Amino acid sequence: MSTVAVLDYGTSNLRSVAKALEHVAGKNRRIVVTDDAQAIRRAERLVFPGQGAIGQCMQRLRETGLDDIVREMLGTKPFLGICLGLQSLLSDSEEDGGQQGLGLIPGHVRHFPAAPAGSHMKIPHMGWNRVRQQQAHPLWDGIDDGARFYFVHSYYVMPDDADTIAGSCDYITEFAAAVAWNNLFATQFHPEKSQKDGLRLLQNFLDWND
Structure with a gap:
């Protein structure tokens, strides 16, 4: 039985992510929510979820040494x-x-600019939005280009290398909704809250490179 580790650094949506993974995992995969370094190293896959503020997140990762585990797992x-x-x-x-991130993807996280006068758009960007697939990727298998996913965020990522952007979205400005690089796939949206297509993406992740 293979194991999928969900990184536990005190974020508030761990259980919803774990439940969604369990829903698609089947009997041959075990989902473990853990902050134990050895358990994470033994797992075949790692999920790094999160919502909330980056300052608290980075502090917790550094205090527990999980920042080093993330760096290690990202390459393997x-x-x-x-x-x-x-x-x-x-x-x-x-x-x-202003916070320093892990620096594993060169680039910056920016706050959404103010919406144009008279616009109905508010910050945070909250709700469903269409994602354009910028490159073919196994995690997009079975998901239509332009499928809708659920977002909750006030900040968005700007990778230095545009070739790493796997999906884009428009809200006030165009932004990267998904990033892919080697064995990494990361989303700004919440697949665990995105119903059928979100579950399909999680299933694709579990099947990726099997």
Whole structure:
């Protein structure tokens, strides 16, 4: 039986992510929510979820040594980042007065600009939006280009290398909705809250490179 580790660093949506993974995992995969370094190393896959503020996230990762585990796993096993689990991988963020990220994806996390006068758009960007697939990828299998996913965020990622952008979205400005690089796939949206297509993406992750 293969194991999928869900990184536990105190974020609030761990259980919803784990439940969604369990829903698609079948009998041959075990989903484990853990902060134990050895358990994460033994797992065949790692999911780095998150919601909330990046300052608290980075502090917790550094205090527990999980930042080093994330760096280690990113180079060795299928890795899925979700929302803050994507933003934390960038070089830095404007959030919380400016924070250093893990620097695993060169680039920056920016706050959404103000919406045009008279616009109905508000910050945070919250709700369903269409994602354009910018490159072919196994995690898009069975998901239509332009499928809708669920977002909740006030900041968005700007990778230095545009070739790493796997999906894009429009809200006030165009932004990267998904990033892919080697064994990494990371989304700004929440697949665990995105119904059929979100579950399909999670299933694709579990099947990736099997």
